[in-house]
Amino acid sequence: MSGRSYKDAIHLLNTLQSNAATLEAVKASGGRISALGIPQMVEYLERIGYKQEDLNSLNVLHVTGTKGKGSTCAFVDSILRHTRPGWKVGLYTSPHLVAVRERIRINGVSLSEELFAKFFFDVWDRLETNDQRNPSTTSAKPMYFRYVTLMAFHAFLTLKVDATILEVGVGGTYDSTNIVPRPVVTGISSLGIDHVGVLGRTIGEIAWQKGGIFKEGVPAITVDQPSEGLGVLRQRSVDLKASEFIIVPLAPEISEARLGLAGAHQLTNAGLAVLLSQKFFELKESVAPQKTLPASxxxxxxxxxxxxxxxxxxxxxYPPITWFLDGAHTAESLDCCIEWFVSPSAALKLKGDEKSTRILIFNCTHGRSGSSFLGVLLGKVAAQLQLHVSRESFHSFFDKVVFCANVTYADGSFKGDLTAVSIPADDLALLKSQQELAVAWASMVPTFPKENIHVLPSIEHAVRVVREEARRGRLVDVLVTGSLHLVGGLIEVSGLSDVAL
Structure with a gap:
């Protein structure tokens, strides 16, 4: 091994990514491949020197859901740190925006490059040294997400955190995070219907997957869900012997609270976070919930x-530019995004007599229906303009639209932490997905000037379009959405890390 720097760690980590063919195989298997995830993950954990029971000492709050799970985790993390400022609180989330080390945080701060490299090579060396495994089912090294999850467990155990907020990666039942035998409390954010059409699953099947994080003797908490999903979650809590099943009640106090995260949908996530935190302190410190929310x-x-x-x-x-960033990658999250953006607190905010030039930068993950996403976006823009009694038309709401690949730089290269091998090569070379988006936009908005529809090969190209507009002395409002990888790449290219992260 040539070196042990952060850059070296990222290079090796990227070799563990799943390519497009592998991801398609997992999808085609209907989850059967994923079913091996738990025994394999336990095997990897033991190979780096831990037993499953060791994870109980992390005092885990385990959270899943289709949308809002990351925001819920962010609220819980902040509540715990404000309530117990002397604690060491670990937070594990995915994906990252700019740097992989964002996924593993201590007291709100990403691991330093030095610590990330240390924990990365600790795990790497232990897997190399202890190669006792079932070779028919388990590879020498786990794939990307599993590896980072192992790193997070190792880091949190080594640093002796007092509490851990653990966000599920995908699903729940077979997710790599779901090997903690006894978390303190489990929670489920909103179950969206987006994946139903994409993966051919019912809301009940999705609920069954999410409910797989429930554990015997552990409280199971969920926000209100569609009736079919709620029924499945309730049954899962019985089957898995959860100590109680709680549906987050409507709390006027939360509705009146100031939230650090924008968007009306965050009230639901905040309510879940509050109940998870209350239950955590009740179980760990025998602190009964108060009638009114504590100041902390x-x-x-x-x-x-x-x-x-x-x-x-x-x-x-570039002071004329205001970036509106939302990595909405499902139809429901995109609906929430536009509800936030097309409002008096964002794009409809008065700025004197000058009207801002509005630019949309959009991309969506390979395999998702881009045209249907654009339909959701345009329909919600129209509804929001009507709601706010605006004279604007949704046809001309945006002045320019940019459909670009998630490639970071104009020379075709990626920032190391943002390297993606999951994009099919032919799709990337021909900008197939972006061309399809452009055609769909033109058909949905036939009056939109063709010269203002841009198909670009990189995020850096998109940033150039925005800055050129700003150089003309105009105020520019830019909505960047459709992909968290797109948002992260834009933060990197635009040099916004210091103010955005």
Whole structure:
């Protein structure tokens, strides 16, 4: 091994990514391949020197859901840190925006490059040294997400955290995070219907997967869900012997609280976070919930940050530019995004007599229906304009639209942490997905000027279009959405890390 720097760690980590063919095989298997995930993950954990029971000492709050799970985790993290400032609180989330080390945080701060490299090579060396495994089912090294999950467990155990907020990667039942024998409390955010059409699953099947994080003797908490999903979750809590099944009640106090995360949908996530935190302190410290929220809870809600989600960033280098960042990658999350953006607090905010030039930068993951996403976007823009009694037309709401690949730089290269091998090569070379988006936009908005529809090969190209507009002396409002990888790449290219992360 040539070196052991952060850059070396990222290079090796990227060799563990699943390519497009592998991802398609998992999807085609209907989850059967994923079913091997738990025994394999336990095997990897033991190979790096831990037993499953060791994970109980992390005092885990385990959270899943189709949408809002990351925001819920951010609220919980902030509440715990404000309530117990002397604690060491671990937070594990995915994906990252700019740097992989964002996924593993201690007291709200990403692991340093030095610590990330240390924990990466600790795990790497232990797997190399202890190669006792079932070779018919388990590879020498786990794939990307499993590897980082192992790193997170190793880091949190080594640093002796007092509490751990653990966000599920995908699903729940077979997710790599689901090997903690006894978390303190489990929670489920909103079950969306987006994946039903994409993966051919019912809301009940999705609920069954999510409910797989319930554990015997552990409280199971969920926000209100569609009736079919709620029924399945309730039954899962019985089958898995959860100590109680709680549906988050409507709390006027939360509705009146100031939230650090924008968007009306965050009220639901904040309510779940509050109940998870209350139950955690009740079980760990015998602190009964108060009739009114403690000041530390309210401060935690107010100070919560979750970059790249309904986030407004003023560009420090190009003051005329305001970036509106939301990595919405499902139809329902895109609906929430537009509800936030097309409102008096964002794009409809009065700025004197000058009207801002509005630019949409959009991309969506390979395999998703881009045209249907654009239909959701345009339909919601129209509905929001009507709601706010605006004279604008949804046809001309955006002045320019940019469909670009998630490639970071104009020379075709990726930032190391943002390297993606899951994009099919022919799709990337021909900009197939982006061309399809452009055609769909032109058909949905036939009056839109063709010269203002851009198909571009990189995020850096898209940033150039925005900056050129700003150089003409115009105010520019830019909505960047459809992909968290797109948002992360834009933060990197635009030099917004210091103000956005």
């Amino acid at each position: 809870f309210l401060e935690g809600l107010k100070d919560a940050r979750w970059p790249g989600r309904c986030q407004t960033v003023n560009d420090p280098k």
